[in-house]
Amino acid sequence: MQGEYLAQLGNCAACHTARGGEPFAGGKAIHTPFGAVYASNITPDPVHGIGSWSAEAFYRAMKHGVNAQGRLLTPAFPYTNYTSISRADSDALYAYFQQGVKPVAQASREHELGFPFNTQLALAVWRVLFFSPEPDTINSIALRADSMPANDPKGFKNEVERGRYIVNGLGHCSACHAQRNALGAVSSDGLLSGALMPMQDWYAPSLHAREEAGVQHWPREQIVAFLKNGVTQNASALGPMAEVVAKSTQYWRDEDLQATAAYLQSLPVYPAPSKKAAKVSPQTLSQGAALYAQHCATCHGENGQGIQETDGLAQQGILPSVTKIPALAGNRAVSLSSSANLVRIILAGGYAPSTAGNPRPYGMPPFVHVLTDDDIAAVTTYIRASWGNQANAVSASEVVAQRRGVLQ
Ligand code: HEC
Ligand code: HEC
Ligand code: HEC
Incomplete structure (x- = not known):
């Protein structure tokens, strides 16, 4: 039907x-x-x-x-x-x-x-x-x-029109990706310029900004793969976005994924408001590096390179390369100016969505009972300042607030 x-x-x-x-x-x-x-x-x-x-x-x-x-x-x-x-x-x-x-x-x-x-x-x-x-x-x-x-x-004048109908209509991407005012209304500028989701410590990044979730510069196939599989080489769907992929976009027909990708690529590009990365103290960095080596490097790699899957469907060229463990180096999710998602995933862990292209996603273990607020701030600050990533430090008080939400 x-x-x-x-x-x-x-x-x-x-x-x-x-x-x-x-x-x-x-x-x-x-x-x-x-x-x-x-x-x-x-x-x-x-x-x-x-x-x-x-x-x-x-x-x-x-x-x-x-x-x-x-x-x-x-x-x-x-x-x-x-x-x-x-x-x-x-x-x-x-x-x-x-x-x-x-x-x-x-x-x-x-x-x-x-x-x-x-x-x-x-x-x-x-x-x-x-x-x-x-x-x-x-x-x-x-x-x-x-x-x-x-x-x-x-019918639709062209593919971009079809994509607009999907993204702004049934796909309701703006429900999370657009800013809301104090009365909960999505801003009338029609932009998908990123927003902290009400009542949840998740930031849905801007689809207009290269530094956030904008995909204007991605190859079309990579956008389709992200929405279909929930992972690509340098991005993986987390939290609420993982649910969107798991319940909805993975089932979209190819023509609708293509049209969505075409529309997302047609969105005007605006730079994300940049926060100048403040100088991080050398102690914090060395504390973060030690914690990273101990708790994270086995999965995400000594140099934050992650682990790519090269067998199966990807090898036969049927699917684009599917990531087993996302790279942290050059990963936009790591250097978003809002650190909400990052602290959240490190505290609570999570799974990429299970999809036909990535049926058994690897999990990110929760560190809520393993690392202190100070530790999490240090390791987060470290990955935001390493391997070419450049983002501002994360303070222990940001972790305290998030930990409360995760433990609830
Ligand atoms: C983000 C959450 C959300 C999604 C997605 C959603 N709904 Fe709903 N829907 C609600 C809520 C909440 C209400 C109750 C609104 C109220 O009572 O004021 C509702 C009410 C309705 C109603 C009115 C029912 C009644 O008896 O008054 C209909 C019809 C409906 N939704 C259809 C749909 C359809 C069809 C879809 C998918 C295309 C959909 N909804 C997707 C949250 C959602
Ligand atoms: C329920 C809220 C929600 C809805 C609806 C939603 N998103 Fe997202 N989206 C998020 C959150 C939160 C993130 C950040 C976490 C992550 O990176 O997966 C995100 C991230 C993304 C990313 C960034 C990927 C990366 O890491 O580079 C893209 C692209 C994206 N969404 C596209 C879409 C599109 C297209 C739609 C509509 C079909 C959509 N989103 C609907 C919440 C949502
Ligand atoms: C057992 C393997 C494993 C360990 C150990 C691990 N991770 Fe992960 N990590 C993953 C997997 C798998 C994902 C993808 C989860 C998803 O998409 O929801 C992930 C996702 C992430 C993400 C989000 C990346 C993105 O693309 O959105 C960050 C940030 C992260 N991990 C940081 C860390 C840090 C910091 C540590 C150490 C404190 C750590 N991880 C330890 C497996 C691991």
């Missing part, structure tokens, strides 16, 4: 399927600065789900963020992105959620938002300030794949 593919493209399950819960029966909490919001049951159950909804009502929810009962929906449901969906794609999704998903009789949970954010009035005001529905479009992923000839004039 086309709709099933679109649900993967839009990663509906990321929010609507709770861990260990029935598919799309809801119940998963999304923590916002205004309180917890629970994704709804969107199975075709007529009472608790959307079984009694019309296709029109479903389209209105996607495009306008208003549900079948006329309730304004919170923008934790990323309708500010989904608003660009075409009626054809909405109908394909609707057909899938009515016919392809098992109905589950489970009530949606009430949100736990503080006053005034729990009121319809607040949402109405928010919408006036920050939301305008996109004009209707005939562009469609579903129709195109089924019945439209490749160069149908009613």
Whole structure:
């Protein structure tokens, strides 16, 4: 079913399927600065789900963020992105959620938002300030794949247009990669210029900056490989991005990955705000070097070169080289001006997503119970200042704050 593919493209399950819960029966909490919001049951159950909804009502929810009962929906449901969906794609999704998903009789949970954010009035005001529905479009992923000839004039003008439709629409990359204001609205400049994710100590880097997550200078195939496999020679998907790859982009069709890559490459390039790397004390560096040799070098290499996999599919030229252990030398994730992700991965460890191209990812062990705050600050500072990496030092107090989050 086309709709099933679109649900993967839009990663509906990321929010609507709770861990260990029935598919799309809801119940998963999304923590916002205004309180917890629970994704709804969107199975075709007529009472608790959307079984009694019309296709029109479903389209209105996607495009306008208003549900079948006329309730304004919170923008934790990323309708500010989904608003660009075409009626054809909405109908394909609707057909899938009515016919392809098992109905589950489970009530949606009430949100736990503080006053005034729990009121319809607040949402109405928010919408006036920050939301305008996109004009209707005939562009469609579903129709195109089924019945439209490749160069149908009613379809996308070109590959970049298709990529824009995916990235800004169902793909909702801006939900994490764009800055938000104090009221949680994605900035209206339309840029994906990087943001600290609300309530999570993860920084989603700028897709406009070469020093961050911009891929304008990457070979096209490497971008496709990153989204498909979750790893490439000099980048690996971590934390929330690993989930995006695991649940969504690894399943995207090649034409959609290619279009996404084309669009990401068409984004204007802006330099990331640079913080001048301050002088690091020699003691910190030698402390960091010793810790690195003891705890990290077996995997990441004495010179931060990592371990590349050269066998299997990569060797036969079927897949681009898949990384076993990412290099730290020349790795943008290591020298981002925000050290949030770095401290987080060293404290909590993690896995790259398991994908067809990298089915058994190696894990990064957690150091939360192994290294002190001071140690982690020193080793992080060391890898940010070695092998050509040039980034500012990390202080023990930054580690303290993150450790609290990891231990919670
Ligand atoms: C980032 C999390 C997130 C993603 C991704 C997401 N949703 Fe939701 N969705 C929510 C939340 C939270 C609500 C509840 C909003 C409210 O009640 O105000 C919701 C509500 C809805 C509703 C309204 C249900 C009702 O009974 O009022 C529909 C329909 C819906 N989502 C469909 C989808 C579809 C289809 C997708 C994938 C294309 C999707 N959602 C992806 C978070 C998400
Ligand atoms: C749920 C939040 C979230 C969403 C949605 C999301 N990202 Fe990310 N992304 C992140 C975070 C956090 C990082 C930094 C961690 C890392 O390097 O993997 C990241 C990193 C990246 C990188 C940098 C890779 C590197 O290390 O050089 C690229 C490229 C990227 N994302 C592209 C995308 C695209 C394209 C989409 C939409 C299809 C998307 N992201 C959607 C959170 C997200
Ligand atoms: C057992 C092997 C192993 C050891 C030991 C290890 N790592 Fe890792 N590390 C990994 C793997 C595998 C990944 C990729 C994880 C992922 O993608 O989520 C990784 C990821 C990372 C990343 C993120 C790189 C990126 O591309 O986003 C950093 C930074 C890092 N490790 C630093 C360290 C430091 C510092 C130490 C020592 C304190 C260390 N690692 C010890 C295996 C290891």
